[in-house]
């Protein structure tokens with residue numbers, strides 16, 4: 001490569017690092033990646049085609065801008081790939097006009113995927129604490145099916161269904177179930193090779209293996225597993241190459257009858273930018289959802305957690321926490337732990353008065369008022385609508401159903417009057433809101449199934465997702 005003058009290269013590197021941030025720069029422009037200027041081109045020397053594709057796909061604009069800042073000229077971008085015998089031709093990126101590059105308020109547009117550098121492996125399941133167990137998983141209507149599926153998976157090792165996909169919002173017990181399954185599988189089959197981790201660790205492992213030219217070892221680690229458990233598979237979304245790799249691993253294991261258990265924050269069909277192939281594979285087994293627990297299950301979980309800590313917590317306190325904290329089990333657990341710590345540190349009796357004082361801020365924060373705009377935002381986000389369309393006069397179901405749900409939720413959670421809700425959602429009168437509310441209550445009563453949104457079987461599922469977003 002011509003133009004690899006040390007000064008130019010180091011100035012260029014600094015300019016690129018400034019644009020990408022140290023994290024991403026360190027990841028993609030470390031040893032083995034060279035920058036230089038030759039005639040009218042910024043030349044990037046990369047170790048292999050994967051690097052070329054990645055850098056070209058994600059950082060082209062940043063590189064061109066950095067080169068412009070350093071040389072005062074607008075350069076083309078070219079690549080030299082070390083492991084390709086002939087330099088690739090036709091691989092030039094022509095810079096867009098500078099004003100087009102800057103039209104979004106001066107920011108440099110880059111694809112969202114690598115915004116955050118992949119964090120180094122910190123698989124949750126390898127933390128120092130012992131794994132959570134299936135026996136400690138408290139069940140109620142919200143999670144009974146998922147727990148039963150987990151037990152079945154352990155007993156049949158994938159013979160009844162494979163894979164098992166568990167999905168839920170945050171802090172509702174996905175990781176607990178995965179750890180419980182892993183622990184139980186090992187207990188039943190002591191010699192088994194269980195590969196358990198997160199999709200993030202899978203992604204990082206894959207990228208590291210690519211960089212090190214060590215894919216064989218990476219693949220055999222996963223493909224020789226006797227059982228595979230992967231948390232947070234939604235992390236794979238939008239990572240095309242990693243998804244392909246995961247798909248091949250998945251296919252190889254399924255063909256061998258190896259049990260696969262994964263967890264995600266959404267139904268596979270609703271994970272944006274998950275490839276169709278992978279989503280379809282996930283749907284080939286059993287997909288179960290964990291819902292937020294109802295008050296009696298929340299109380300049962302709290303009792304179990306208190307018992308596990310060896311602390312006698314009065315029922316009045318348990319019920320107080322269960323009633324006021326509704327969003328996630330993690331939040332419940334956190335409140336209980338902080339209350340116990342409070343009692344120990346102050347030497348006070350653990351009773352309702354102490355609970356009210358110690359948890360005042362937590363509860364006040366959680367119970368923050370929901371406004372009409374919050375409801376509107378949540379509904380628009382879930383149904384991928386803009387506010388104007390939601391409030392329009394259109395009566396097509398795809399709009400009138402979400403609108404009725406919005407009115408129902410507004411009535412239930414905002415404390416606004418019917419007339420105010422009607423005005424907000426498109427200048428309607430109060431009787432429209434009353435009939436929307438009735439309609440939604442009817443759907444809930446009849447457990448109305450709904451094909452409105454992929455990934456949701458019933459209207460009540462949709463409303464539960466919206467309420468989770470609203471934190472109610």
Ligand SMILES: Nc1ncnc2c1ncn2[C@@H]1O[C@H](COP(=O)(O)OP(=O)(O)OP(=O)(O)O)[C@@H](O)[C@H]1O
Pocket residue numbers: 132136137138139143168169170171172173174175176177265301329330333
């Ligand atoms: N049904 C349950 N019984 C007992 N403990 C539970 C239950 N559900 C959740 N927990 C506890 O709540 C905490 C949070 O659960 P977990 O980490 O499994 O949630 P998650 O769904 O994986 O959350 P995230 O989406 O943030 O990864 C854990 O301590 C877990 O043991």
